Amino acid sequence: MSFPYRNAFFLVLSVAFVSWMLMHPRLSAAQQNQQRPRLVESTSRTKPAAKPTPPPDAADSDPEVIRVDTDLVNTVFTAVDQDRHFVTTLRANDLRVLENQTPQDISLFERETNRPLTIVILVDTSKSQERTLPDEKRAAKTFLSAVMRPAVDKVAIVSFNGTPKVQQDLTDSRPKLDRAIDRLKVEVPADNPTCENVKTPQEDPLCWTSIWDSVWASANEVLAQAPDNSRRAIILLSDGDDTASTIKRQESIDSAVRNNVAVYSIGIGDPQAYEIEKDSLEKLSNRTGGRAFFPGSEPELQRAFAQIQEELRSQYVVAYSPRNKARDGGRREVKLEIINPELRKQKLQLLYRQNYYAPKQ
Secondary structure, three states, X not given: OOHHHHXXXXXXXXXXHXXXXXXXXXXXHHHHHHOOOOOXXXXXXXXXXXXXXXXXXXXXXOOOEOOOOOOOEEEEEEEEOOOOOEOOOOOHHHEEEEEOOEEEOEEEEEEEOOOOEEXXXXXXXXXXXXXXHHHHHHHHXXXXXXXXXXXXXXXXXXXXXXXXXXXXXXXXXXHHHHHHHHHOOOOOOOOOOOOOOOOOOOOOHHHXXXXXXXXXXXXXHHXXXXXXXXEEEEEEEEOOOOOOOOOOHHHHHHHHHHOOEEEEEEEOOOOOOOOOOHHHHHHHHHOOOOOEEOOOOHHHHHHHHHHHHXXXXXXXXXXXXXXXXXXXXXXXXXXXEEOOHHHHHOOOEEEEOOEEEOOEO
């Protein structure tokens, strides 16, 4: 190819490339975020006032890492014995803290019972909950009447099938929460109640279940905006069978960890038609500092809620200044160990969030 023709060829190629780029632009960061799971507002509730936009990096707003004039890392934990009774007599010298397997010096240790609670009750309303949803609603109301303190604690109600929906934003109003719980119902397509031949969630989200998307959205869109000093938790009621999420289970766990949210799973559903995915729910809860329960009856469901209530009020906080001072935003493993020989014989179990994200420069 001669020189003039070669230049013309490359000119045409360049124009074609630019045209293609204009027709196929790369997604911006904001556009990519729009692809993430989003909470949908229920049409049966009043739209709340606009809230401030959360920080772009949830790790930067993690209340477990104080970034003003200290580098203390706070870890909330509970201790239970072999009979699942809460142990409330621990002292600082009974315990050892390790970060990435390196022992740390404890700066603060205290039993904490009065921290404000900020909770999302996250309810599966897919077809698998048809028989158990009335029991769940009664138990949730009983829990709220026992745990909520006026003007101190706040709760939101979120339901989900293929899409998470906010039934009630965070509030300390019991009447609003009771009305939101009363609205919960299993939804199936009126013209196709068995969801036959519905092959994708996009065809009809009522035929699907998006647990991991709903946990991710609850942690990032509801609880991330809770006060920094509050104890954040999701109480998830579901059989654990995710069929529609756009993100993985581990990503929902990471979102809970970044936002300092413990997930308490209550594995419940129609046992005659659906299997409870115990392993998935246990991993979700254990890795975020919560617990998983698998009630087989309404009284057992009530006891599960009562145990969650007691656990949220029977906690310790331990704080330390990390030996690793790097402000690199990295994920760090936290391990708590009982070192008191007598207590070790009792084989106490410590429940806590097992990692956190360091601050960034």
